[in-house]
Amino acid sequence: MAGQQIRWKLLCSLAALISSVTTQPSTPSFVDQPISETLEEGDTLILRCSFGNFTSDFNAQWVRDDVVFSKDFEVYREQRLVNFFGVTEPSRYSVIGNASLGEFYLQIRHTTVSDAGEYACRLSDTIGQLSDSDTAVIQINSLPETSYPRCFPTDLDSFYTEGETLRVECVYRGATEPLPSLTWVRRNQPLNGERLYDSLSDVAYNWTFVSDDHGRSILCVYNYGEVETQRCEIGPVTVYYKSTIQMDPFIYVTVGQSVQITAEVDSYPAPYSYIWEINNLNVENEQRIFVNGNILTILDAYETDGNATIT
Ligand SMILES: *[C@@H]1O[C@H](CO)[C@@H](O)[C@H](O)[C@H]1NC(C)=O
Ligand SMILES: *[C@@H]1O[C@H](CO)[C@@H](O)[C@H](O)[C@H]1NC(C)=O
Ligand SMILES: *[C@@H]1O[C@H](CO)[C@@H](O)[C@H](O)[C@H]1NC(C)=O
Ligand SMILES: *[C@@H]1O[C@H](CO)[C@@H](O)[C@H](O)[C@H]1NC(C)=O
Secondary structure, eight states: OHHHHHHHHHHHHHHHHHHHHHOOTTOOEEEEOOOOEEEETTOOEEEOOEEEOOOSOOEEEEEETTEEOSEEEEEOSSOEEEEOTTOOSSOSEEEESOGGGTBOEEEEOSOOGGGOEEEEEEEEOSSOEEEEOOOEEEEEEOOOGGGOSEEEOOSOOSOEETTOEEEEEEEOOOSOSSOOEEEEEETTEEOOOEEOSTTSOOEEEEEEOOGGGTTOOEEEEEEETTTEEEEEEEOOOOEEEEEEEEOOSOOOOOTTOOEEEEOEEEEESOOSOOOOEETTEEOOOOSSEEEETTEEEESSOOGGGTTOOBO
16 A cells, blocks of 8 residues: 555656656746637627747647637737638637737627637647647527627716717627618618628627717617517717807896896706806906806996906
8 A cells, every 4th residue: 555655656756757848948838718608699709818938939829629710820929910711801700919918819709609619729839739728618699589689889888978989889690581681770860880791780880979979879770671670779878078058149238227147058067167257357246246157147237248248
């Protein structure tokens, strides 16, 4: 019994010795590895793979079910050359991350069930294969017809600013043939969407916010025939927009009478304070003239108040 334990120990230390000898100093080690995940059709998949301790150029490739599914899919220390097999631009597949940090993330946008499989990231140099990362099992669930279309992004910022652009995307992955046509609609007006990815019906739109979008949504509608429609929406959104001030341009008042002037301000968020000026002088509350937010009151108008420009 005791003899066997010693033999085990010997074997183990021998194995440790061998592995430390065969480890080449230039072999990068994985920092991030891909993780198994279950998604729904249309979701975006990001598989992480990054490595450190690389001192010379080498190649990285993504393999699915142990097959390299890309060609010339390489990363060098400072730059990367990526070329997916025969895809037309824009591709649902891309490599993202910072190459000089060893980040080699695979991004698959608008997934379909055909994207399911076992993924790993493979490192090699000119001599041959160096190592494979962990394998991630990716499952893609199909959804019932009633779940379509799907609108992205699903996580909106808490507010947007007038003039800012949000790219919205609409995805259909149901079984209906021919594919229903998808249309973005804003304030009941169909918009000129951008068709994505040749073989699919996905449509994108660059939504540039105007003040009128505040509190509103944008809809993606699909029709087959004229009859059946389903929709998804993005919003309602909060849009910060600058003020427009509306005031009567001319106000006539008889000397000795009082007048109340109201400034209608349209902005979001509402103004925090109002500054009134008469003939370029800041108005401060005095006996005769009062300011209360957007309302200016002049009691007992003087002749000299005439022609005053109020801003
Ligand atoms: C690089 O190698 C050193 C020494 O082997 C190790 O301590 C370190 O964690 C490695 N760094 C990375 C990012 O793998
Ligand atoms: C990538 O990382 C390097 C090193 O940290 C940095 O200098 C560079 O700015 C990064 N590039 C991008 C596009 O973030
Ligand atoms: C929409 O924005 C994306 C970048 O977010 C750009 O690549 C694309 O060309 C824009 N499309 C249009 C029609 O302006
Ligand atoms: C206001 O303007 C009118 C016409 O320009 C002028 O006749 C009048 O004297 C002005 N009143 C004052 C108080 O400046």
